[in-house]
Amino acid sequence: MRGLHIGRRAAQFLCSAQQPSLSVCGSTAALPTEPLRAALPTLAAAFQLQTRLVSGSRTTQGFMQGWQQPKPQESVAVDPFSLVREEIETVSERLRRSIMSDIPALERAAEYFFKLGSEGKRLRPSMLLLMASSLSSALPNALFLTVDEAPPNQHPTEQRRRQQRIAEITEMIHVASLLHDDVIDNAATRRGLMSLNAFMGNKIAILAGDFLLARASVTLASLRNTEVIELLSQVIEHLVAGEILQMTSTEDALVSLDHYVQKTFYKTASLMANSCKAIAILGGQPQEVADLSWQFGRHLGLAFQFVDDILDFTSSASTLGKPALNDLKSGIATAPVLFAAEEFPELRPLILRKFKSSSDVQRAQQLVFRSQGIQRTRAMAADHAGMAAKSIQDMPPTDALHALACRQALIDLTAKVLTRTK
Template identity: 55%
Template sequence: MVVSEVPKLASAAEYFFKVGAEGKKFRPTVLLLMASALSMPTPNSIAVEVASSFQKNMRTRQQRVAEITEMIHVASLLHDDVLDGADTRRGIGSLNFVMGNKLAVLAGDFLLSRACVALASLKNTEVVSLLATAVGHLVTGETMQMTTNAEQCHSMEYYLSKSYYKTASLISNSCKAIALLAGQTTEVALHAYSYGRNLGLAFQLIDDVLDFVGTTASLGKGSLSDIRHGIITAPILFAKEEFPELQAVIDKGFDSPANVEAALDYLGKSQGIERTRALAIEHANQAIAAINALPESDSEDVLIFRRALVDLSHLVITRSK
């Protein structure tokens, strides 16, 4: 779907879809598993040929949502790297580092435009609204991160809201879109949304842990990147609850390596990492509960894919990269 009359633009837009730089494809994997987990039996009254055509068309539309979601996600990464001045992403040079900020921004815009065209082709206003909302949330979350004041900086509630907008909204609204395209009820669609929301939050919480305990090689980005950019995440917030004096260090900012070391010292003495993992597990369990709340199914195939979604919840909280 990434086609342009300008080769340079097409090359830039495809940069993170190429072999070796395509990432984990976490979101498309979740969505395609959800599509199979919500598969509905075809009524016997419908002819086999008609049923087969219907199922194929529905699957194509759901796959298109997975593709659109990944395009939106990658576009947000391109824009984020420009805003952060990042020089690496996924273990290679970031697009803005390799081709410059202007082309990186334009490539992100181009991906969003192609995603919009693909979204319109689905001809489902509710699905369009869900994905458009998620794009708005990405912008909201990034703005929240850039404009955080002193009070918000120390608020766990603010941090979780920002994390939802930046990470969980896209996957949760996409899961709901998958359910709607499958012809599921509003109740089932809300369970799909809840799975995506809680899985996304768990993913972000573990990401925040790995920023402190991971390595540059495993993360594909500079270790301690968040705190060096002055971004306060759950491990530091939990550490501050145990050591209120950490707030004075945070207030000074992290331009100084000494302040970074001081914050890490407090974090090491605290239960910040452990409590963040515990919160991630709590959200993963809520994601699993959403899958278990789905209507019973006699299809072994459907049950296999539901178990895969449960397994994925476990993988999210045990991953090391």
């Protein structure tokens, strides 16, 4: 660990959801020694000053509410993304500018995915920059909150810029996989809009995906860290492997929860696990911290996807931004169906024929709602969210208040993932 340490009681604070008023001991001379809650105005002011948060006062207020009632695993008032919102916006802006200036033909594709307001949940870059700050003894310099205009193939020397590149690469890989998956699945909508393939045709969607993968590879290479390059290259292969597993499963695999979890790791959690680990490595962290980061990303990714699978049953199309029951309609049996099939074996033939016979989708939905499928999936998601939170709690102690705040935000994120409705 480089200059990171935390009082034992601060660590306990992070570990305990039941002790709202624990105080931090052993902080450095430069930081307040009062109980953490008392330190919050100072801390919030520091954030306001140094990170120039967008809508600073509202954010700060929410942030403090979060600290007064830290309830990991439950709904929280604070938006965990707020601590890194400005930085995320600069990363998004860099993405937009670089695509639009280099490949004007992809301008509409770039606008489509990266423009303000339609850029999705920004879960991945937020998680990554929070992880970066969680492991840092210093707040990011204000310089790093400006849009980085260095070319993609130029080696960034500053640690924070290198970590921002991981956020950028992760978002590019994620969007590329969405673009190709939508072409493969003939999807008509995405994020509440017409999908890019439906909007601009398969050609542009395939090319835009290829371009993002290529740009991700170039950006990754520019980091000149072979371990990080290996981690994120592996992810691209996992994404393809997951899509192929989904397309070509055997009968046994189609009804197997283990197979489903493995596929979910490949398709969703691997990117989050390996990008988190890359952040730790670029932060100069030792192997055990890199491994905890990986575990955080993996568990959060699995929890996120399991909730996604639940929402496909419980939310309306307008809330989801894509058709409800999309998985069933696409022939995919997710966790709620697989659990339900244990109670209602009649689901098995429907799963095997990929819900293709008339009324299969409706019948499967009914049986899922009559079963414990949703509840058991939610419990599984909560287990993984809990393990994600524990990975943060197990991080080596730190006295840096901003790091503590970001660790708390990551824990809040594990709760937010469980309670999201879209």
